Amino acid sequence: xxxxxxxxxxxxxxxxxxxxxxxxxxxxxxxxxxxxxxxxxxxxxxxxxxxxxxxxxxxxxxxxxxxxxxxxxxxxxxxxxxxxxxxxxxxxxxxxxxxxxxxxxxxxxxxxxxxxxxxxxxxxxxxxxxxxxxxxxxxxxxxxxxxxxxxxxxxxxxxxxxxxxxxxxxxxxxxxxxxxxxxxxxxxxxxxxxxxxxxxxxxxxxxxxxxxxxxxxxxxxxxxxxxxxxxxxxxxxxxxxxxxxxxxxxxx
Amino acid sequence: xxxxxxxxxxxxxxxxxxxxxxxxxxxxxxxxxxxxxxxxxxxxxxxxxxxxxxxxxxxxxxxxxxxxxxxxxxxxxxxxxxxxxxxxxxxxxxxxxxxxxxxxxxxxxxxxxxxxxxxxxxxxxxxxxxxxxxxxxxxxxxxxxxxxxxxxxxxxxxxxxxxxxxxxxxxxxxx
Numbered sequence: 318x319x320x321x322x323x324x325x326x327x328x329x330x331x332x333x334x335x336x337x338x339x340x341x342x343x344x345x346x347x348x349x350x351x352x353x354x355x356x357x358x359x360x361x362x363x364x365x366x367x368x369x370x371x372x373x374x375x376x377x378x379x380x381x382x383x384x385x386x387x388x389x390x391x392x393x394x395x396x397x398x399x400x401x402x403x404x405x406x407x408x409x410x411x412x413x414x415x416x417x418x419x420x421x422x423x424x425x426x427x428x429x430x431x432x433x434x435x436x437x438x439x440x441x442x443x444x445x446x447x448x449x450x451x452x453x454x455x456x457x458x459x460x461x462x463x464x465x466x467x468x469x470x471x472x473x474x475x476x477x478x479x480x481x482x483x484x485x486x487x488x489x490x491x492x493x494x495x496x497x498x499x500x501x502x503x504x505x506x507x508x509x510x511x512x513x514x515x516x517x518x519x520x521x522x523x524x525x526x527x528x529x530x531x532x533x534x535x536x537x538x539x540x541x542x543x544x545x546x547x548x549x550x551x552x553x554x555x556x557x558x559x560x561x562x563x564x565x566x567x568x569x
Numbered sequence: 570x571x572x573x574x575x576x577x578x579x580x581x582x583x584x585x586x587x588x589x590x591x592x593x594x595x596x597x598x599x600x601x602x603x604x605x606x607x608x609x610x611x612x613x614x615x616x617x618x619x620x621x622x623x624x625x626x627x628x629x630x631x632x633x634x635x636x637x638x639x640x641x642x643x644x645x646x647x648x649x650x651x652x653x654x655x656x657x658x659x660x661x662x663x664x665x666x667x668x669x670x671x672x673x674x675x676x677x678x679x680x681x682x683x684x685x686x687x688x689x690x691x692x693x694x695x696x697x698x699x700x701x702x703x704x705x706x707x708x709x710x711x712x713x714x715x716x717x718x719x720x721x722x723x724x725x726x727x728x729x730x731x732x733x734x735x736x737x738x739x740x741x742x743x744x
Contacts, residue, residue, distance in 0.1 A: 330611070368717050380650050387607045389707035395708035420639075420678045428580035428649040435648060443643060467580050470638050474588040476706050482592045506596055509594050510616065513593065517585050518740045524635070 331440035331449065331539065332547045333367070333434055336554050341430035343561065344423040348375040352421060352561050359557050360429055363550070367437035374432050381428055390415070444469050445539035462533055469536040470528060482513075582741070583629060587636045590617035591644075609716040612724055613691070615685060619678065619728040624667050624741040630666055634658040652700075660727050661689040678732065682725025686717035 343356060364371060435443060444465050451461045489509050490502075593613045613658060621630045638658055665685040667691040668676050676684070690713040698706045735741060 355654055359660065377618070377645055380645075380718055383607055384650065384653055384693065385701060385706075386699055386704045387705060388694065389701060391712070392703070392705035392708040396705050397711055417703055424649070432650040435643065440643060442621055447646060462581075464632075467583055467632075468636055468639055468643075469589075470584045471578070471587045472644065474584060475640070475644070476590060478588065478592065485737050498627055502608050503723055503727075506613075507730050509596065510593055511731050514620070515738055516614075516732050517589050521585060522633070524584050525575075525577050528580045528584065529577045551583055 327544065327546065328367075329544065329547050330438050330446045331541055332543065332550065333452070336363075336444050336550060337430045337434035339554075339558075343558075344426040347561060347565060349564050351568075352564050353426075355557070355560060355564070356426060358474070359553075360426070360433065363553075364433055366550075367432055367433060368378075369436035374429070374436050377432060378428070381425075385421070385424070395507040408511055440472055441469070441537045442539075443535035449539045455465065466528075466531075466533050466536060470524075472529070473536075508515060523541060579629065582589045582625070583633055583636065585731075586617050586633050587640065589638050590614040591641060593617070594721070606712055606716050609713070611718065611720050612689070613684060615661075615682060615689075615721075616731060617726070618662050618685070619665065619682060620731060620735070622681075622740075623732060624668050624735070627666055629709070630662050631659060634662045635656045653696050657689040657692040658695050660692045661685040664688045678729045679722055679725035681720055682728060684723030686721030686724070687714060689712065690717045705737060712737070 323524065340356070344353065347353065347356075364374075438446075448462055448465050455461050473478070486509065490505070580724050591614070593616065594610075597611050597613055617637075618630065618634060621633045625633075627680045635655070638651060641654065643646050662685070665681050665688075667701045668684055690708065694706060694713060698704055
């Protein structure tokens with residue numbers, strides 16, 4: 318999500334990345350359950366502060382469900398089913414419930430903190446920050462900037478072509494949807510894809526020319542600018558860390 | 570990809586292929602595969618990986634998978650899923666590359682595509698089990714393997730058609 322045209326809370330993407338990273342990692346180092354509540358409250362607070370849309374963030378949560386939660390629940394059900402037939406002791410699986418629940422909460426908070434960063438920072442700023450963060454790799458000869466330049470070109474291409482292609486796909490699919498079977502749909506998709514992919518290479522010279530002409534600094538540049546908002550964020554963040562450490566020490 | 574090909578042309582080809590991989594995934598919203606399994610997708614982007622394996626160098630293939638996973642993660646803001654898509658994407662690309670370059674006399678494009686889908690899904694389950702520290706998650710693997718055979722066959726069939734058309738029209742012929 319972009320800032321509302323340099324809205325009320327423009328912040329340095331590097332500072333935000335640092336805060337989001339630490340917030341995502343903290344859950345793996347805390348034991349006190351009260352700390353999880355404190356952390357969750359702080360994350361909610363900065364979600365409002367950053368201006369990220371909670372609903373949009375929750376949408377990207379579905380993939381987490383499909384990759385981890387559903388296979389895990391399915392696995393538990395199958396383990397129970399198998400144990401009724403082979404008289405296996407599955408108490409070890411169920412006794413791990415607490416550990417798994419804790420791990421899922423930790424993963425959720427890591428996902429939330431990183432999503433928050435991406436949902437409140439313009440793509441150009443994200444790429445520019447990564448270029449800066451990954452600069453040690455440049456020193457060992459890895460072409461990080463070239464790589465990120467290609468990433469940024471792909472994003473620009475997607476932004477330029479995406480709406481048109483989506484419209485053209487949905488129009489092409491309208492004709493196919495009238496046919497009933499999924500086999501026909503697959504066949505229809507095949508024809509659409511063949512011409513789409515083959516025709517896309519007609520733009521190769523144009524894309525090549527663009528890559529040749531465009532300067533990296535035109536695509537992304539990172540300049541550290543600490544504003545009042547950043548200072549406020551860092552202060553609240555230090556206070557949070559202090560509270561978390563205090564609670565951890567006193568829970569021992 | 571030939572050594573004579575300029576750096577910019579290589580980058581141009583990679584940009585077009587990655588853009589295509591992401592755009593053709595949009596088509597997946599329009600079609601339901603005949604397997605009602607949560608989270609299972611056709612994986613149309615795999616067609617582009619197959620094309621890259623056939624027409625480009627190994628390095629370009631890995632670059633394409635890497636850039637696609639990063640762009641999707643940045644645009645969909647699903648950074649946590651990057652670990653899953655990268656591990657599955659890169660391992661399946663390596664397996665498909667080896668099968669095509671070393672054993673192409675034994676496997677068709679459809680077979681290579683199925684193998685890629687199987688490796689991709691297995692890797693994802695393996696990473697998920699590592700992440701939550703539970704092997705019980707592997708009970709889901711047979712379900713995903715059945716899905717991989719069906720989706721791999723479909724994407725492999727489409728890839729064969731695209732490859733024939735590209736060879737006929739001489740697209741990437743100098744690759």
